[in-house]
Amino acid sequence: MKSGSNLERVILSGNPAVTAELGPPMSADGSEIRHKAKLLKGFCDAANITDCQTAVVRISSIAGAVIALQEGLEPVMQMTCRDRNRIAIQADLLGAHALGLRNCLCIAGDHQKFSAAGKLKGHPGAKNVYDVDTCQLVGILKKMRDEGLQQGGDKLEVPPRFFIGASWTPGGEPLDFRPVNLKKKIDAGADFIQTQGIYDIDIFRSQMEKIRAMGLHERAAILGGIIVPRTAMMLKYMDSSVAGVSVPKSLIERMAKAKERAGDDKKKAKEYQEEEGIKIAVELIHQVLETPGVKGVHIQAIEWESAIEKIVKSAGLYPRPVFE
Amino acid sequence: MIVGSQKPFDEIWEMIQSFKKILVLGCNTCVAVCHAGGSKEAEILSEMIKVKAKQMSHSIDVNSMSVMRQCENEYLDEFMDNIKSTDLVLSMACGVGVNFLSDKINAVPVYPALNTSFYGGVPKEGLFIELCAGCGNCILHLTGGICPIARCSKSLMNGPCGGTDKGKCEVSKDIDCAWFLIVERMKLLGALEKLYDVQPPRDWSTSFHGGPRKISLEHIKAYEEQQGGQIR
Incomplete structure (x- = not known):
């Protein structure tokens, strides 16, 4: 085994793997991570602890990951190329390993201009780094x-x-180059791939x-990436x-109809959606898992970790495999 | 060429208003092409300062002149007496000119009237686009003549990130995705497979990250030394 992580063991066992996502808070208090970890524990094989996703300052991925591990x-x-040069990246990787972390997802990171799509300041x-790109980062971990x-x-x-991870956007442009993108990440050394959210199964x-x-x-x-839809508006936003x-x-x-069914009752509208x-x-999980070549799903219930259990x-993916 | 644009007038006024004698010095090469700092712009700026000074009842002596380039001795030397006999040089050159002139005259302050922006091209009149980052290690032969260092917001070397949308960059719909362009260009050139190899981490020491850079042409240096001259 390359890392001995639980995720690696599940994948090697041939069971469909399930990963989830946990977004750390904009706070110096780690209790929210502990709370979210309790919601996810037992229902996934590993959970991504995002690295300042949407280019907003939050508890760092490594610190958040250690808190999750304690739970x-x-x-x-997660390690983005946005915020660290290769010296900081490698120092953090050594530290993360010393703290017991065994899975690392390498990503470019949202550009600092993104700022939660303008919802936050x-x-x-900020000055970005991009000393290395994702492929190069994967290669550094492998080396x-x-x-x-x-x-x-x-x-x-x-x-x-x-256990080295990378992301992939199967529906990204240019469509015919995306398989090459994936190949390069795998050539560089990626062991597992988590895809961008899939809605268009074709x-x-x-x-x-x-x-x-x-x-x-x-x-x-x-x-395969599954982003759990919560409202019709969210789906429209994702699409556009x-x-x-x-x-x-x-x-x-379908989501719009669920909302309509509730009439003016906002509470029900939320519930139905x-x-x-x-x-x-x-x-979507079933359709993705039925696609030949897929080894699992990455389920993101953004700021809605409580939905993962259900x-x-x-999806018939419970209980999760347990290894000694 | 080097592309710059004039600072907002209020900012310029703020930095110069305490001086009594000001020389607005245009530069007639790169920044003249981008209509930011040539002789025409120097004259206009000098007039604007005069008008503002009058409005504010400030007594300021403002003159303007221009040289071909503020970054080379041969274009400056004959005007140095003139340039030095002022309280302030408001340079309309790029940052190179401001630095070069400051080093050359030392005792008189040289202030920037422009914000120097990038190395760019002029696809059409009045439009300037950044095309090179001056990284000191050119790879344009691998990317169809489109620079991912200068033109990709993340300077990615191995293909597009997940943020490409309808050929545009995630940073702005006004920015073309460089990697989208590179892939299309390489298809056109029948050389797409050149993009298949993983490009290893770059050596950025040839860029500014290796510290301020210098290129010295040894044969010219030797000649200068022979002549008893000095290369800056």
Whole structure:
């Protein structure tokens, strides 16, 4: 085994893997992470602890991941290329490993201008780093783990043994280059892949056909991304404004109908939409898992971690495998 | 060329108002092309300062002149006496000119009238776009002549991030995604497979990250030394 992480064990066992996501708070108090970890524990094999997602300052991924670990939830720490140069990245990787972390997802990170899509002030005037890009970051983790060498060539007494992850946007542009994007990340050393949210199953299926033809599904474990819809408005927003995500009209209409059914009752409107959203998520999980070459799902219930239990159970993915 | 734009007039006024004698010094190369700091702009700015000074009942002696380039001795030397005999040089050159002139005259302050922005091209009249980051390690032969360092918001080297949307960058709908352009160009050139190899981490020491840079042409240096001259 490369890292010995629970996620790696589940994937090796041949069971469909389930990862979830936990967003750390804009607060110096870690109790929210403990609370969210309790909601996710037992219902996923590992949970991503996001690294200042949407370019907003939050408890760091590494610190959040250690708190999750203390609560018995296996974390996937995230490392963006936005905020650290290769010196800081490698120092943090050594520290993270020393603290017991074993999974790391390498991502470019939202540009600092994003600032939660303008909902928060963020730090649009920040200087970014991008010393290395995602492929290069994956390569650095692999070199550290497999060769015991830093990127610059110095030896590591004890190499960090991470299960290396990368993201993939199957529906991103240019569509015909996206399989190449994935291949490069896998060539660089990615062990597992978490995809951007999938709503348009046809696009995903056709991209996976190319992935299988290239044999990539056998070289890394691809976990299809599921972003649990919560409102009709959210689905519309995802469709119009989130790069690489397109939402079929039929799904938006289903959510809109759920809202209409509640009439003027706002509480019910929320309840009905959430019910429908969970149903949609479960259907998508089945469709993604039925796609040949897929090894699991990455379920994101953004700021709605309490939904994971129901989704995982309804999808027939509970209980999660346990290893000694 | 180097592209810059004039600072807001209020900011310029704020920095210069305490001086009695001001020389507005235009630069007739790059910044003249982008209509920011050539002789015409120097004259206009000097008039604006005069009008403002009158409005504020300030007595300021403002003159303007221009040189071909503020970054080379040969264009400055013959005007140095003139340039030095002022309380302030308000330079309309790029930051290179301001630095070069400051180093050269030392005892008189040289203030910037422009914000120097980037190395760019002029796709059409009145439009300037950034095309090079001056990183000192060119890879344009690998990317179809489109620079991912200068033109990708994340300076990615191995393909687009997940933020590409309808050919545009996640930072703004007004910015083309450089990697979208690169992929399309490489298809056109029949060289897409050049993008298949993973590009390793870059050596940024050739860029500013290696500290301020210098290029010295040894044969010219030797000649200058022979002549008893000095290269800056």
